Amino acid sequence: MELSSRGAKMSGLSGIRSIMEDIALAASDPSGDTWLNLSPGNPAAIPEVTATWRRLQEEAMANGFAEFSGRYGPSRGSDALVDAIVRYFNARYGWGIKPHNVLVGAGCQMLAFMATTLFTGPCADGHRRLVLPSVPDYTGYQGLSMDQGGIVGVDPGVELQEGRSFRYTFDLDAVRSQTAMGMMLLSSPGNPTGRSIQQDDLSGLIEIAEERDIPLLLDHAYGDPFPGVAQDSVDPPLHPNVINCFTLSKAGIPGERLGFAIGPQDAIDAMLSFTANSHLHAPQLIQATAALALNSGEIDTLTSHAIRPYYRDKRRTAEKLLHELLPETVDWRLHATDGGMFCWLWIDHDWFSDLVLYEALKRRKVFVVPGRHFFVEPFTSPFLADHGTRCVRLSLSPDEAVIAEGIGRLAEALKEMRGAK
Template structure:
């Protein structure tokens, strides 16, 4: 059967998906030695977090199974969960939202996909694109548009800091110059970098959204209020051109695919109709569980007392290991500590290539994620042409001995690559 142009684009094998299949194939092999996997986006299986979610799920299963799983529900989300979200955000941030500002969906990525379909693509005056205001950003965004060339990534500015650190910044004027804009999308803290958006950059993006009369979609998958793994952060903004998106994935239940959007009624209403037309509603048993987690304060407690300290400590350990083990002869830099669940390394040498490192580390039974998968091709600026292939993402989710061994093997691979040139 012949695929449509949209079918060919959406049915293609993305770079990150090919790596996940590569990992699954290697892990199922019979070769000797232990694989060290520093690539996953899964949150760590923290015992207290998994135990709390298991208890809450069991309570929901016992008390709400028939009404949650035995019948269809509202496309907006269950009345109980939507009401809990409204009360929580109004109390925490002093907002004045109602149920009409909320949509529960099957995770942030699905909500972002629906918003992309609603606000980008063919218009009477021509096509409008999804703009990522600063790449690198979450690799899953590259599959959100069904139209070829429907996504553009804006090259960032770079601040060089002490102690082998650096930080990406938003080039707001470059964002403002983008033609044919239908929506902007940014994660904060960012995946893969951990970059947290600052108040001045956020104000600038909201100003551009107003000027162009387009939505700014803010993905808070790693941010406040949960899982809250940002070291510094600004509160989610309530603004007529902002769609805020939140998820429970990084708070411990990624497999349940539950998130919710909060935004202006007109935008939420369009996404609500998309939900009803495509898949009716998000899974309901996890909605009942999420309601209990938020209303009881259990989710807030896990965020502040368990998840945030866990990843802060992991980051400090990883930074220490990188400084101790990576060779001084290699010009490497780490994106500044601001949040997230990853380390983002920049190796600034002509001899370095992220895919070459990926293959070299595979031979040493280590998996990482090549940096190019977090940028939007084509890499048509001088900066991106070099930089997009000189980065690599390391996960902080594995246990500390696994991270340490992975960094040791990474250091050896870098020495060998440098020596070969």
């Protein structure tokens, strides 16, 4: 059967998906060797977090399993969860949102897909695109548009800092110069870099959204209020041109695929209709569980006492190991982070390629994510032609022993690549 042009676009195997296939194949390795996986986006299984969610879900089941799982529910989300979201965010940020400003969905990625479909693509005045105002950004965004060429990424600036640190900066003029813009999308803190957007840059993006009369979708999957792994971040903005998306995935329940959007009523109403027309509603039992976590305040306890300290300590450990183990003669830099669950490395040499490193580490039974998957192809700009293939992402979710051994093997692979130049 012949696929449509959109079918061909959506059926393609993305770079990150091919890595997942590699990992699945490695899991069936008959040699019995242990693989070190430094690539996952999964949050760590922190015992306190796992135990709390298990207890809350058991409570939700005991209180109304038949009601939650035995009947259909409202497309906006259960009344209990929507009301809990309204109370929580109004109390925390002094907002005045109402239920019509909220939509519960199957995770931030699905919410972003719905918004991308609604606000980009063919339209009366031509074709509008999704703009990522600063790459690198979450690799899953590149599958959001069903149209070829429907996504464009804006090159960042690069600020070299002391030691082996660097930081990407926003180029607001380059964002403003984009044509046929239908929506902007940004993760903050970012995946893969951990960079949190600062107030001046956020105000600049909102100003552009106002000028173009388009939405700016902010993905807070790693940010405040939960999981709160950013050490320094601005509050989510309540604005007529901003759709804020939140998820419970990085707060400990990624397999349940539960998130929610807060935004202007007209945008939320459009996404609500999309939900009803496509998959009716998000799973209800986990919605009841989430409502308990919000109303009891336990989500804040997990964030402040378990999740944030865990990743802060992991980051410190990883930074120490990188400085101790990576070759001093290799020009590597680590992106300065405000939080997040990853280390983003830039190896600035002509002899370096992220895909060559990926294969070299596979031979050493280690998985990482090549950096090119977080940029938007084709790499036509001079900056991306070099930089886009010279980065790699390491996860902070594995045990410290896995991180330490993985970084040691990374050092070996870099020495091998440098020697073969």
